[in-house]
Amino acid sequence: MLLLCGGFTACDLIEYHPYECDAEGISNHNASAIAQIEKNCAQKDTIRFITTGDTQRHYDESVDLVNAINSQANIDFVIHGGDMTDFGLSKEFTWMYDILNKIRIPWVAIIGNHDCLGNGYMMFKEMFGPENFVFTANFLQVVCLNTNAIEYDYSTPIPNFDFIETQLNSAKTKNLSTVVSMHAPPLSEQFNNNAAKPFEYYLTSFPNLLFCTHAHDHKTKVTDIFNDGVLYYGSPSVEKRQFCLFTITAKGYSYETINF
């Protein structure tokens, strides 16, 4: 047995179940990343961030992604747009976390539909915190939403309009620009499309909505989903070896894609 196990200890090999839901002490990652982002960006006039997503079951490419992100200069934060796991398995979360946490700047993760599978949503909640969250980088408010409606059987309000309304009021009172990030975009099969138009209504009510970002479609795309002038920027999946980079100032924003 000792010969068989070679250089690693038996302890590493103990697993009670692939869905055992043991976050191994990783807890509330987004909250600590947000604290850093808000502190680092408090005085910045230019905010630069990267969006990526759908890294599921592509560990090799995800390592390359992290190296590519780390080689970029002057980036403030990274948004992972969801689907870090393919099957919602507990180990998939910790494997991917080990890779992504080598990103040297703060990064936050949004829940994807694959991350919800089985008890994956519980694993996500433990590791990253609430599924809807918001942070402020000086003049910019980034609203991150769970949009994986069909995974929840209407037992949880998705998208959560109460949460969106709170951020809407906050953007109005603090005079903030807003970017809305999500995994599945409106009108995709995951979205609660019965609520797509109210969603559009809420988003267009924000005083200065710059654009939305999403993942889920596995390809780089820019769409004006509701033909109302609000652009949705889709991040490619990691095996496309590309990510999106946004530069935002008080005057406007620019968008580019970076290959790696």
Add this chain to the structure above:
Amino acid sequence: MKRSTFKLLTIITLSLGSFISAQSQEDSTNTNSYIHNIKRYKEGWERLIPQYYKVQYAGSIGLVSIGVGWSYCKERLETDLLWGIVPQYDDSRSKLTFTIREQYIPFHIILGDTRWSVEPLTASFFMNTILDGRFWEEEPKGKYPSSYYNFSTKVRFNLGIGQQITLDLPTKYHKSVSFYYQLSSCDLYIASYATNKYLKLKDILSLAFGVKVRVL
């Protein structure tokens, strides 16, 4: 009484008498075959009495699993049924699982004059199902577009290898005790390992330890 009626009654009485006497002869033969058949019937069902118990630690089917099993084909094949408990950890509840394991044990080596014997290889195939409403065998139709996920969250197919030692120590209650370990991996881990150099064998292997107590 008419003649014809008398004749008819006579015929009925005689035939009834002969039927009854034939019946009693048949009864004794029937009793014998009944005893014989019932013996075979009971023996048939007796084969379903589990021959051994197993208690296992870890191995991706629970923190602790307990169950029963049968061995056949000169003890080269074994079938286990195991029930396991997965602790709650960061989930909202703990979970019960059920496992069917088929094990092939090609060699039984008796160690000299000792009561010990060694099974240097055990090869297993096992299916584990998690008994929890949030997991599905197939993605629910109507909820998802067709072929949306194409895998089961509820059922895991596993392959394992291991070794076992057995101590032939009859007591009032059992014949022998075996100690085993097993290294295994499941379908989804193997699929992930196959396409990623990043994952190492140790990432996808699961170790189990267990005890088997043979009663029959």
